[in-house]
Amino acid sequence: MSSDISNIAQYNFSAVEEKWQSRWKNSGVFAANVKKNKYYVLEMFPYPSGNIHMGHVRNYVLGDIVARYRKSCGYSVLHPFGWDAFGLPAENAALKNGLHPRQWTESNIETMKKQIAAMGLSYDWSRELSTCSEQYYAFQQKLFLLLYKQGLVYRKESEVNWDPVDNCVLANEQVIDGRGWRSGAVVEKKMLSQWFFKITDYAEELLSGLDHLEGWPEKVKLMQRNWIGRSEGCLLSFSITNGGTLDVFSTRPETLFGATFLAISPDHPLAKEIAATNSSVKQFLEQWKVGAVSREFIETQTKEGVDTGLTAIHPFLPSVCLPIYVANFVLMDYGTGAIFATPAHDERDYDFAVKYHLPIKQVVESDSDSLPYTGEGHMINSDFLNGLTIAEAREKAIERLCEQGVGQRRIFFRLKDWGVSRQRYWGCPIPMVHCDTCGIVPLREQDLPVLLPADPVFSGSGNPLDAHPTWKHVSCPVCGKPAVRETDTLDTFVDSSWYFLRYCASDFNDSNLLDKEAISHWLPVDQYVGGVEHAILHLLYARFFTKALADCGLISVREPFNNLLTQGMVCKSTFQTENGEWLYPEQVRKNSDGRYETIDSHERVIVGKSEKMSKSKKNIVSPDAIMSEYGVDAMRLFIVSDSPPDKDFQWNDEGLEGCWRFVNRVWRLFKYASECGVSANMAEHGVDVKVLSENLVAFYREFQLIIKNITAALQSHAMNKMVAYLRDAVNKIYNELEELQSQQSLFGSVLGDLAQLMAPVMPHISEEVWQLLGFDGFVVEAEWPKYDETLLPQTQLIKLPVQVNGKLRGTIEVDPALAEEEIFTQALMVPNVKFAIGDKPIKKRFFIKGKVVNFVV
RNA sequence: GCCUGUGUGGCGGAAUGGUAGACGCUGCAGACUUAAAAUCUGCUGUCCAAUUGGACGUAGGGGUUCGAGUCCCUUCACAGGCACCA
Numbered sequence: 001m002s003s004d005i006s007n008i009a010q011y012n013f014s015a016v017e018e019k020w021q022s023r024w025k026n027s028g029v030f031a032a033n034v035k036k037n038k039y040y041v042l043e044m045f046p047y048p049s050g051n052i053h054m055g056h057v058r059n060y061v062l063g064d065i066v067a068r069y070r071k072s073c074g075y076s077v078l079h080p081f082g083w084d085a086f087g088l089p090a091e092n093a094a095l096k097n098g099l100h101p102r103q104w105t106e107s108n109i110e111t112m113k114k115q116i117a118a119m120g121l122s123y124d125w126s127r128e129l130s131t132c133s134e135q136y137y138a139f140q141q142k143l144f145l146l147l148y149k150q151g152l153v154y155r156k157e158s159e160v161n162w163d164p165v166d167n168c169v170l171a172n173e174q175v176i177d178g179r180g181w182r183s184g185a186v187v188e189k190k191m192l193s194q195w196f197f198k199i200t201d202y203a204e205e206l207l208s209g210l211d212h213l214e215g216w217p218e219k220v221k222l223m224q225r226n227w228i229g230r231s232e233g234c235l236l237s238f239s240i241t242n243g244g245t246l247d248v249f250s251t252r253p254e255t256l257f258g259a260t261f262l263a264i265s266p267d268h269p270l271a272k273e274i275a276a277t278n279s280s281v282k283q284f285l286e287q288w289k290v291g292a293v294s295r296e297f298i299e300t301q302t303k304e305g306v307d308t309g310l311t312a313i314h315p316f317l318p319s320v321c322l323p324i325y326v327a328n329f330v331l332m333d334y335g336t337g338a339i340f341a342t343p344a345h346d347e348r349d350y351d352f353a354v355k356y357h358l359p360i361k362q363v364v365e366s367d368s369d370s371l372p373y374t375g376e377g378h379m380i381n382s383d384f385l386n387g388l389t390i391a392e393a394r395e396k397a398i399e400r401l402c403e404q405g406v407g408q409r410r411i412f413f414r415l416k417d418w419g420v421s422r423q424r425y426w427g428c429p430i431p432m433v434h435c436d437t438c439g440i441v442p443l444r445e446q447d448l449p450v451l452l453p454a455d456p457v458f459s460g461s462g463n464p465l466d467a468h469p470t471w472k473h474v475s476c477p478v479c480g481k482p483a484v485r486e487t488d489t490l491d492t493f494v495d496s497s498w499y500f501l502r503y504c505a506s507d508f509n510d511s512n513l514l515d516k517e518a519i520s521h522w523l524p525v526d527q528y529v530g531g532v533e534h535a536i537l538h539l540l541y542a543r544f545f546t547k548a549l550a551d552c553g554l555i556s557v558r559e560p561f562n563n564l565l566t567q568g569m570v571c572k573s574t575f576q577t578e579n580g581e582w583l584y585p586e587q588v589r590k591n592s593d594g595r596y597e598t599i600d601s602h603e604r605v606i607v608g609k610s611e612k613m614s615k616s617k618k619n620i621v622s623p624d625a626i627m628s629e630y631g632v633d634a635m636r637l638f639i640v641s642d643s644p645p646d647k648d649f650q651w652n653d654e655g656l657e658g659c660w661r662f663v664n665r666v667w668r669l670f671k672y673a674s675e676c677g678v679s680a681n682m683a684e685h686g687v688d689v690k691v692l693s694e695n696l697v698a699f700y701r702e703f704q705l706i707i708k709n710i711t712a713a714l715q716s717h718a719m720n721k722m723v724a725y726l727r728d729a730v731n732k733i734y735n736e737l738e739e740l741q742s743q744q745s746l747f748g749s750v751l752g753d754l755a756q757l758m759a760p761v762m763p764h765i766s767e768e769v770w771q772l773l774g775f776d777g778f779v780v781e782a783e784w785p786k787y788d789e790t791l792l793p794q795t796q797l798i799k800l801p802v803q804v805n806g807k808l809r810g811t812i813e814v815d816p817a818l819a820e821e822e823i824f825t826q827a828l829m830v831p832n833v834k835f836a837i838g839d840k841p842i843k844k845r846f847f848i849k850g851k852v853v854n855f856v857v
Numbered sequence: 858g859c860c861u862g863u864g865u866g867g868c869g870g871a872a873u874g875g876u877a878g879a880c881g882c883u884g885c886a887g888a889c890u891u892a893a894a895a896u897c898u899g900c901u902g903u904c905c906a907a908u909u910g911g912a913c914g915u916a917g918g919g920g921u922u923c924g925a926g927u928c929c930c931u932u933c934a935c936a937g938g939c940a941c942c943a
Contacts, residue, residue, distance in 0.1 A: 006889080006896040222861060223938055231942070250943060263943095303941075329941045339943045347858085348941055414942055532937085641881070642869045648936090650869055654882050661896095662881090668896085720870070724880035731880090734897085801876040806924040808876050832910080846923055852875040856923050 011667035013631025032078040039075035041067040044530030048108040054570040068760040072784040080503040081123040085132035101426040131495035137428040138449030139513040162190035167462040194421035203413040215563030220535040229414025236407040238312035249335035254393035257382035258342040258363035267332035425464040427489030435476035435483035497545035532566035568648040572619040574608035633762035634660040640719035670769035680774040683748035707787035753785040803854040804836040
């Protein structure tokens with residue numbers, strides 16, 4: 001029979017989705033097995049905030065496409081999922097609703113898990129983890145102690161933003177205009193003893209390791225390089241005129257002859273020392289303390305300082321004494337917190353010198369007169385360095401300083417140690433004890449785990465762990481006397497620094513959560529997918545953890561993520577009233593004159609540019625709503641179809657409609673074919689090109705090219721191109737529909753390939769049509785289609801553009817094996833080419849094989 | 858301020874230095890239908906000829922090349938990262 005393709009009933013996505021999701025689940029097809037040819041696909045795990053959003057959808061769909069494609073290619077795939085479940089929002093919710101953070105978190109996980117399960121993602125759910133589970137954080141405490149033994153954990157006084165009303169430490173992001181985000185109190189700078197990880201021990205390796213991460217975007221590597229901020233230079237020691245020395249770091253020791261003053265940070269110990277006897281310095285430091293709290297304040301600061309009255313001796317010019325200033329632009333946490341200033345060749349030094357009327361001495365020759373000059377040149381006014389280039393002079397200056405015993409080569413990093421203490425309840429307790437007799441001591445293995453008390457009280461001020469009546473009181477693991485627990489918990493970035501190791505464990509209930517053998521099998525992660533907002537901190541911390549745990553002997557890899565795909569944001573246009581109030585799309589309509597207005601009050605509406613979806617801007621689209629209206633496959637298709645994964649994605653409802661139309665177009669095609677009697681059996685006979693019409697041969701060749709293109713697009717994560725080629729394939733089949741009916745083995749074979757090609761992005765409908773035509777097993781387990789290289793269009797007659805003076809004048813169709821001379825002859829016969837050349841002589845002619853013919857006249 | 862990207866139709870976006878605009882959206886037309894929707898089939902960068910064709914065209918200006926969206930220089934715009942880093 002031959003039914004009418006346009007009469008086929010609409011695709012019933014909900015029945016099909018339910019069917020295949022339950023079959024996948026029951027068959028355990030996505031369980032990861034330790035076999036040769038492993039492939040580890042990982043998406044950054046989410047914080048369980050309550051609902052998944054389109055950003056999650058994009059992230060997980062991208063990862064799922066990779067996982068499913070690799071599985072089809074015969075890899076043994078590990079594709080796990082979990083929850084980054086500790087964190088502040090749970091505590092805020094507790095404060096607001098009186099819910100326990102665990103209750104809030106777990107109910108969010110439940111909701112989100114349903115949403116994620118509905119997306120048909122190929123996760124091995126048996127490995128699901130949650131960082132707030134006792135099992136997970138108990139093991140994290142072991143890791144903490146391990147790092148402690150390795151000397152990578154220490155305690156140090158460090159400056160924090162302190163909210164005096166809420167009695168808590170605030171992150172920089174929580175300080176707004178110098179005030180606490182919740183209390184509104186003026187935030188103070190306060191010294192607090194905090195736990196740190198010695199990430200700086202790995203600064204060099206974290207930096208050099210980037211060179212070998214070929215599968216990472218350059219952008220991310222660069223951001224990490226800048227963050228680590230390595231600078232090579234010279235540490236030199238100045239003698240202070242009336243005793244003592246001052247250490248200064250410089251990357252430009254060759255400009256030392258141009259130094260006209262020294263400057264130290266207001267936080268430098270020497271500044272404090274001087275303030276004791278010098279009232280103007282004291283006053284300056286007090287001003288600095290108050291002002292320095294707000295980040296905005298620091299950034300808009302002009303350069304200010306005060307003369308300490310002290311001077312230091314110039315290392316090369318013993319008779320010259322340089323004044324020492326306290327200056328607000330010198331940072332205590334970089335280098336030594338002190339500099340020598342060369343105003344002629346440094347902008348900051350220059351500004352400062354101009355303001356305080358300090359001398360400016362040029363030591364590098366420049367073409368223009370304008371100072372400061374920071375370019376290349378030869379040294380002047382510099383005694384033994386005169387005439388040398390900057391690089392030569394630098395070497396010589398350092399050599400001389402070393403000889404004099406006042407200098408040494410040094411490398412400084414911008415990277416600071418990682419402060420992990422948080423004065424919060426909802427995090428992993430730090431397994432340490434404060435004992436009056438023994439000091440701060442680690443808990444013993446048998447004292448672990450330190451579990452969070454189940455009954456915290458959230459008063460809105462201070463740390464509930466500290467305020468808890470009994471929890472913190474323990475006996476000292478060393479002397480047994482009464483002692484108190486550390487009440488800080490770990491930064492949640494610690495939780496996410498090793499979760500990818502945890503997934504590897506073969507027995508997920510094992511008490512030894514890091515299964516060394518399994519880890520060495522699965523790691524490194526072959527493809528990591530996530531938002532670019534984690535390009536620096538999370539990825540750096542995870543790399544640090546991997547290296548540190550390798551040095552503890554726990555694992556054998558030193559880099560966790562082989563390939564990294566950073567996806568862009570999901571954006572949508574916004575609507576605002578003229579006074580800036582955000583509007584939902586439902587509140588807005590388009591007028592007959594093309595302008596937008598609000599539906600109820602007819603106010604003028606400003607259509608804003610496309611911005612990242614956010615609740616506050618009222619431009620979010622709910623994945624649930626999309627899935628129930630168009631089904632998962634249409635949503636999955638759309639979220640990867642329009643933009644390359646690393647670019648921002650512009651949401652538009654029409655595009656989604658288009659994807660839904662495409663899903664139905666595919667459905668009709670398969671349904672129609674099946675009604676025409678096409679089946680897998682026929683496909684098995686293979687395609688015999690010899691019996692096909694010229695037209696179908698051409699079609700089949702083009703189809704081979706499409707398989708090739710789709711495969712290449714998948715491998716380079718160009719999902720938008722993959723979708724374009726899929727559509728192209730379907731269009732081409734529709735074009736040949738009539739003829740294909742009479743060539744059922746070709747038809748069946750092509751449709752079988754198509755079902756497989758669609759499967760990574762639209763898994764449900766692909767399984768359904770695969771089964772509909774009678775193919776065996778799951779499409780996700782079928783071997784990825786191969787294309788016939790000998791049939792690619794390039795090997796047959798090809799179209800060749802013919803240019804005259806580089807301008808296209810026609811095309812010829814030739815056998816690519818044809819001799820050059822013959823091709824020129826044919827090209828010259830094209831009427832337009834003849835016309836364009838006219839009677840002018842041909843000066844030169846080009847034939848680029850397989851590309852182009854060009855005549856120059 | 859510094860660093861890094863990006864800039865292509867009405868829109869999202871394709872194009873190993875070799876036919877610019879694949880694929881989709883929007884729009885227009887035709888077929889089917891009593892009609893609409895859906896579906897199927899065309900067309901859809903601008904301008905001129907109005908069929909064959911021609912001119913212009915990848916943010917602006919310049920250059921290299923037989924040939925440039927692609928490489929180089931320069932200006933501009935936007936985005937992201939860092940932000941007194943010695």
